[in-house]
Amino acid sequence: MSAPAIDLRGVWKGFHDARRDQTVIAVEDVSFSVGRGEFVCVLGPSGCGKSTLLRILAGLDRQDLGEVAVKGHASVVFQEHGVFPWLSVEDNVGYPLKVRGAGRAERRRRVGPLLELTGLTDFRGAYPHQLSGGMRQRTSVARALADDGEILLMDEPFGALDEQTRLVLQQELLRIWQDSGKSVVFITHSVDEALTLADRVLVMSARPGRILADVPVPFGRPRDILELRRDPRYGEITYELWRLLRQGAATASAGAVPTGPDASPASPAGPPGAPAGRGTPPSPPSEVRTP
Amino acid sequence: MSTPASREALVRRLRDERSGRAARIAGPFTPILLLVVWEVASRSGLLDARFFPPPTSIVGTFADLVAAGTLQTHALATLSRVGVGLVLGAVPGLLLGIALGAVPVLRALFGPIFASLLPIPKIAILPLLLLIFGLGEASKWVIVAIGVFFYVFYNTMGGVLQTQPIYFDVAKSSGAGRWRTWSTVALPAALPSVFTGLKLSVGGAFVIIAASEFVGSRTGIGYLIWSAWGTLSVAKMYVGIVTISLLGYLAGLLVGLLERRLVPWSRQ
Ligand SMILES: Nc1ncnc2c1ncn2[C@@H]1O[C@H](COP(=O)(O)OP(=O)(O)O)[C@@H](O)[C@H]1O
Ligand SMILES: [Mg+2]
Numbered sequence: 001m002s003a004p005a006i007d008l009r010g011v012w013k014g015f016h017d018a019r020r021d022q023t024v025i026a027v028e029d030v031s032f033s034v035g036r037g038e039f040v041c042v043l044g045p046s047g048c049g050k051s052t053l054l055r056i057l058a059g060l061d062r063q064d065l066g067e068v069a070v071k072g073h074a075s076v077v078f079q080e081h082g083v084f085p086w087l088s089v090e091d092n093v094g095y096p097l098k099v100r101g102a103g104r105a106e107r108r109r110r111v112g113p114l115l116e117l118t119g120l121t122d123f124r125g126a127y128p129h130q131l132s133g134g135m136r137q138r139t140s141v142a143r144a145l146a147d148d149g150e151i152l153l154m155d156e157p158f159g160a161l162d163e164q165t166r167l168v169l170q171q172e173l174l175r176i177w178q179d180s181g182k183s184v185v186f187i188t189h190s191v192d193e194a195l196t197l198a199d200r201v202l203v204m205s206a207r208p209g210r211i212l213a214d215v216p217v218p219f220g221r222p223r224d225i226l227e228l229r230r231d232p233r234y235g236e237i238t239y240e241l242w243r244l245l246r247q248g249a250a251t252a253s254a255g256a257v258p259t260g261p262d263a264s265p266a267s268p269a270g271p272p273g274a275p276a277g278r279g280t281p282p283s284p285p286s287e288v289r290t291p
Numbered sequence: 292m293s294t295p296a297s298r299e300a301l302v303r304r305l306r307d308e309r310s311g312r313a314a315r316i317a318g319p320f321t322p323i324l325l326l327v328v329w330e331v332a333s334r335s336g337l338l339d340a341r342f343f344p345p346p347t348s349i350v351g352t353f354a355d356l357v358a359a360g361t362l363q364t365h366a367l368a369t370l371s372r373v374g375v376g377l378v379l380g381a382v383p384g385l386l387l388g389i390a391l392g393a394v395p396v397l398r399a400l401f402g403p404i405f406a407s408l409l410p411i412p413k414i415a416i417l418p419l420l421l422l423i424f425g426l427g428e429a430s431k432w433v434i435v436a437i438g439v440f441f442y443v444f445y446n447t448m449g450g451v452l453q454t455q456p457i458y459f460d461v462a463k464s465s466g467a468g469r470w471r472t473w474s475t476v477a478l479p480a481a482l483p484s485v486f487t488g489l490k491l492s493v494g495g496a497f498v499i500i501a502a503s504e505f506v507g508s509r510t511g512i513g514y515l516i517w518s519a520w521g522t523l524s525v526a527k528m529y530v531g532i533v534t535i536s537l538l539g540y541l542a543g544l545l546v547g548l549l550e551r552r553l554v555p556w557s558r559q
Binding site for chain 2: 055058059073076078080085087095096099100128143147
């Protein structure tokens with residue numbers, strides 16, 4: 001296998017609140033890699049440091065310790081979607097192209113198919129406040145696709161949507177991803193969503209966020225996200241993931257009020273069937289970011 | 292009732308509601324109602340007609356001033372001063388508002404300067420400006436510009452500061468540099484506040500220019516009103532007052548129109 005698209009080694013990130021003189025460790029000693037073209041879900045309870053991790057991957061925040069190597073440009077779908085209220089759907093989607101100096105004609109040519117893909121063609125001229133939540137989220141996804149990084153980082157993009165809309169968008173995302181060959185890191189707090197989408201699920205503990213386990217998902221591709229749920233293995237892995245999450249919550253509360261690296265409880269190793277990483281030796285990354 | 296028919300009816304209703312036609316057409320004319328009330332109150336003796344003559348009695352004076360071309364000359368003088376002053380004040384207000392809103396270092400360094408200048412009553416520096424710029428147009432432009440600057444500057448800066456950080460993250464992850472981020476995020480995010488500042492500016496500009504023309508000028512509506520006081524011509528005074536408020540009102544409408552064009556995403 002070729003060099004991983006993303007490689008994290010011992011990454012830590014904390015926030016210090018000077019006013020209350022309190023330090024919160026959001027990400028604790030996280031290491032994992034994502035192969036090229038792989039779809040990895042990061043699963044964890046809210047507040048465990050998932051967004052922090054993603055912001056570090058996106059280069060929006062800097063880790064305090066450890067090494068982050070991201071090969072290529074990463075496009076981001078933010079948790080709060082961040083669709084510009086002052087731009088039409090079409091201009092929102094074309095925004096990354098405009099930033100890079102693409103002319104109006106070129107933007108139109110490239111945005112058209114993406115609007116088609118995300119079912120927004122009829123709303124191309126609409127402003128975000130005229131859209132439903134689902135359409136705003138589609139706009140945000142389409143914008144990340146227009147940005148066209150080799151890596152796609154998605155932070156609970158469907159978290160605020162109803163179940164039906166979410167299923168539709170998940171299916172569409174899988175279709176888009178399979179045609180694109182992008183590497184995806186998809187953050188979610190939903191066990192179902194992780195199993196529906198991922199090749200591998202990284203389970204995070206409650207704060208401070210550590211990687212508890214790296215669980216491979218055995219379902220083949222292309223996936224039918226409905227049929228998937230009839231597979232007997234679906235229930236088994238669901239149980240396994242919930243068990244890990246419960247375990248993560250327990251160890252986290254045992255080590256409450258983290259004040260520094262030394263105060264953290266020892267990380268439990270993942271279960272025997274779930275090796276950390278894929279056993280592929282990492283080759284030197286193209287870009288290594290150190291704090 | 293058949294479905295297509297009721298759907299059409301609904302579409303028509305929504306379209307009519309949306310445009311709010313009646314209210315939009317009637318809106319600009321409601322000030323006339325005020326004049327009617329005034330007329331009745333003055334003629335019935337409810338108001339002292341020496342100080343509040345009925346509007347219709349002013350019409351004669353108004354017509355005389357228009358016929359002589361005096362009113363137009365004065366109105367044009369005031370308008371051009373307000374217009375030039377608005378541009379001279381709004382442009383730097385906008386640019387500095389964005390700069391200080393978007394760059395914490397600039398805000399920390401220069402914010403206190405503007406904060407300490409803000410409480411100075413703008414009209415209080417008119418004598419100084421008259422010394423520096425003389426009695427000509429420049430002193431009027433500058434004093435209006437100073438007043439406008441603060442309205443636009445503070446509203447713009449506030450608009451940028453209130454921008455959700457996520458929008459700056461989107462710009463950054465899309466690869467936008469500093470200038471791109473300012474022009475594509477900070478500016479549009481602040482635009483609704485900018486227009487709030489502009490609307491306040493228009494009102495403020497007419498107050499400042501009227502006061503300036505009282506003392507430092509031989510033209511303009513302010514001068515017309517002031518000279519009417521000297522000759523105890525109450526009717527002429529009212530012509531001036533009505534004219535300047537009309538000008539202010541129309542200028543405000545113009546800014547509102549511009550806002551609807553440039554800020555189509557803000558809900559009204
Ligand atoms: N900019 C920040 N300043 C201070 N604390 C932060 C900041 N960002 C995140 N945190 C803290 O880090 C922890 C993890 O947050 P986050 O990564 O958003 O969690 P998640 O996305 O998993 O819900 C939380 O306790 C949060 O309060
Ligand atoms: Mg989050």
